[in-house]
Amino acid sequence: MKYLDEYRDPKIAQALVEQIRARVTRRWVLMEICGGQTHTLMRYGIDGLVAPGVELVHGPGCPVCVTALEVVDKAVAIASRPDVTFASYGDMLRVPGSHADLFRVKAAGGDVRIVYSPMDALKLARAMPERKVVFFAVGFETTAPANAMAVWQAHREGLANFSALVSHVLVPPAIRLLLQSPANRVQGFIAPGHVCTVMGYREYEALASEFHVPMVVGGFEPLDLLEAILMLVGQLEDGRAEVENQYARSVTREGNAGARRIMERVFEVSGRKWRGIGEIAQSGYRLRPKFAVHDAEKVFGLETITAEEPAECISALVLQGLKKPPDCTAFGTRCTPDTPMGAPMVSSEGACAAYYVYRRHELLTLAGD
Numbered sequence: 209m210k211y212l213d214e215y216r217d218p219k220i221a222q223a224l225v226e227q228i229r230a231r232v233t234r235r236w237v238l239m240e241i242c243g244g245q246t247h248t249l250m251r252y253g254i255d256g257l258v259a260p261g262v263e264l265v266h267g268p269g270c271p272v273c274v275t276a277l278e279v280v281d282k283a284v285a286i287a288s289r290p291d292v293t294f295a296s297y298g299d300m301l302r303v304p305g306s307h308a309d310l311f312r313v314k315a316a317g318g319d320v321r322i323v324y325s326p327m328d329a330l331k332l333a334r335a336m337p338e339r340k341v342v343f344f345a346v347g348f349e350t351t352a353p354a355n356a357m358a359v360w361q362a363h364r365e366g367l368a369n370f371s372a373l374v375s376h377v378l379v380p381p382a383i384r385l386l387l388q389s390p391a392n393r394v395q396g397f398i399a400p401g402h403v404c405t406v407m408g409y410r411e412y413e414a415l416a417s418e419f420h421v422p423m424v425v426g427g428f429e430p431l432d433l434l435e436a437i438l439m440l441v442g443q444l445e446d447g448r449a450e451v452e453n454q455y456a457r458s459v460t461r462e463g464n465a466g467a468r469r470i471m472e473r474v475f476e477v478s479g480r481k482w483r484g485i486g487e488i489a490q491s492g493y494r495l496r497p498k499f500a501v502h503d504a505e506k507v508f509g510l511e512t513i514t515a516e517e518p519a520e521c522i523s524a525l526v527l528q529g530l531k532k533p534p535d536c537t538a539f540g541t542r543c544t545p546d547t548p549m550g551a552p553m554v555s556s557e558g559a560c561a562a563y564y565v566y567r568r569h570e571l572l573t574l575a576g577d
């Protein structure tokens with residue numbers, strides 16, 4: 209296939225659904241890791257098409273959603289300083305911290321700017337040597353190469369007024385945590401295609417073998433996801449636990465060697481706190497000591513800030529696939545995209561936002577019956 213709409217062909221989709229139904233002999237619980245995949249599943253009603261033989265639960269793969277509350281608080285503290293220009297991707301501005309979000313800081317006169325690339329933040333640092341320019345470097349392995357490149361370039365140019373507030377998270381340790389949990393229900397994973405484009409899928413082979421759980425690297429279009437589900441169901445029905453690559457037009461086993469090289473030069477693996485989940489060992493990146501002058505946490509002395517999650521928000525359970533957004537008592541009432549209580553309702557990739565956008569009317573109708 210060559211064009212995007214071919215990956216949305218209804219006839220091929222129907223044929224794949226029929227193949228899935230024909231293959232299933234019992235109910236299987238599968239998890240898609242990535243928030244982009246969750247939105248496609250909800251938008252096209254794929255979860256309903258493959259039920260009841262396949263139950264889809266939604267994983268922690270939305271970078272905005274898993275950015276720890278205390279990291280947002282640190283961003284707010286830094287951005288509120290009069291000597292700082294704070295640069296961020298737009299979707300981080302509405303993520304609620306303990307007391308404020310970055311939009312509020314901007315409304316109160318803070319110099320908060322939306323950028324589309326860390327290189328835009330570098331340009332700001334070059335253009336305004338009198339200001340401290342801080343880039344909010346969040347995301348999974350997908351955004352890490354460009355963020356690493358920005359820090360590496362700043363270091364090379366001696367741009368001491370550029371720093372990054374780094375909160376990168378890594379997917380395989382989160383999958384390991386899910387699989388180790390006694391409450392785990394997931395029997396197969398659709399691995400995140402964009403992350404694997406950078407990292408390859410060797411790490412997933414180790415997980416599949418250790419936990420005897422099948423994984424299929426999946427893309428983001430409806431036919432990608434249906435094919436990935438069919439491949440997973442095939443493995444489960446055969447009793448196999450391998451890594452297969454459905455997203456071969458983008459992913460290779462080794463990933464992008466150049467991207468991985470720059471990440472390894474600039475970042476080192478560290479423990480990382482995930483919003484709603486807590487600390488996961490070896491699940492994040494931090495800047496190597498060589499780049500300490502560009503590490504915003506060190507530059508602004510904010511390493512000790514901590515914060516507690518709101519008790520009503522069950523995003524921890526949602527992000528681990530143990531509950532679905534409508535199970536939350538605040539869903540669609542006290543928590544909406546306009547008044548989000550938790551990060552999964554803020555981000556366009558969040559599971560709560562996906563249910564709100566694509567399923568709210570359906571759910572309200574059912575509740576009214």
Ligand code: SF4
Nearest residue numbers: 521522536543550560
């Ligand atoms: S609906 Fe809102 S409060 Fe409930 S889990 Fe989702 S983000 Fe948290």
